[in-house]
Amino acid sequence: MTAAPSPGPGSPAGTTPSSVPTSRPQDPRPRLPVTSVLRTPARHLSRLLGVLSPVGWACLAVLACCLLLGAHPGWQEAWGAAAVLGAVVLSAGLWLLPRGSHSVTHSLLDPYVTVGDYALVRVTVTSTRSRPLLPTRMEMPVGAGRAVFVVPVLPPGGSHDRGFVLPTRSRGVVVVGPVVSVARDPVGLLHLERTRTTAQTVHIHPRTLRLGAVLHGTLRDIEGAVTQDLSSSDVSFHALRDYVAGDDRRHVHWPTTARTGRLMVRQFEETRRSSLLVLLSVRAQDYAGEEDFETAVSVACSLAVDGLRDGRQVRLLTQDTSLPTASPLRLLDASCLLETHEATGTCDDLARHGYATSPEASVVVLVTGQETSRAVLAAARSLVPPSVSMLALRTGQRQLSRLHAGDLPVVDLDRLEQLPTALRKAA
Structure with missing residues (x-):
């Protein structure tokens, strides 16, 4: 007869090893967090609630009140009103059902336009079904506005084109699209938009001019561009010539001198560097109005773009x-976002900062408004070395004129078309 095993020293009386609870095996299936499980229904619920218009919310509130009055006091009239409102809500939902498959594209004739030019947008709606599609209302945001058009009945494979002209009266960046199809019921309870395309941007550049006048101001630099001016000492070799009294003997070409029997020296072409620094004031107090600032932006961009096209720094x-x-394109794109500010430094602060960041500049042009005083302009000139050519252009004056602020030539102009004449006056 076999004795039963005795309990261990730490085990309570009356228990056996077989009665000790064991750990359950873990479930190999991964458990999703509660937040991820509830995220999808919450997303659908928020989308459903977003379909309701203010009128729809009011109708639901009245429907809830009618149901409460019909259930608690037992008003038959409340039940009748609830039945009518319920039928209206259910019938309104039928207008949101998809009416067909539309393939929509919108394209820009040119994403880069100038102020005053035409910016055209073409919208094409094509039917991809084998049956006719009912009329559909579509909308396309254009900046702060909204273009609305109705697509007529489309036969199988048919298409409908619409063209729009964007307003380009002012400089800036305009977002066009996306095109959305709009479904709403006749009562106005529900409103549903379905996105059909992606948004695109149009850059409206400031007006610029090709300048006939060249801003003078060059510095001798061994890394500069080769010019047609001859020099007796530089790094760009041009030709040999006869020795003239005063020439540096280090430039004598001895092999040619021994062959010809007379002293021959090297002649060089000058290498020069012309670096243009344009300073544009965005201080609101410097301008009499927004139109003067737009003219200043056009003047500054004209100077910079003209310099880039001439190969200058x-x-x-x-x-x-x-x-x-x-x-030039990147410069004009960035200029679309320029705006005036109240709390910014004055023009002399701008000149100090500009020359500190570009000490290699040989020409400095300060573009500001008519409200900038001559004392501030003179202070700005004192912060730039005398060896650097400097000019100030002020916009807003109704008559083209030239004056001086200390040693700084100042030209007042009103329109962008006066810029070439202003540069000749400054020269």
């Missing part, structure tokens, strides 16, 4: 930022 600075000058 160009920088365009404001009190807030430095505009990219890798190419």
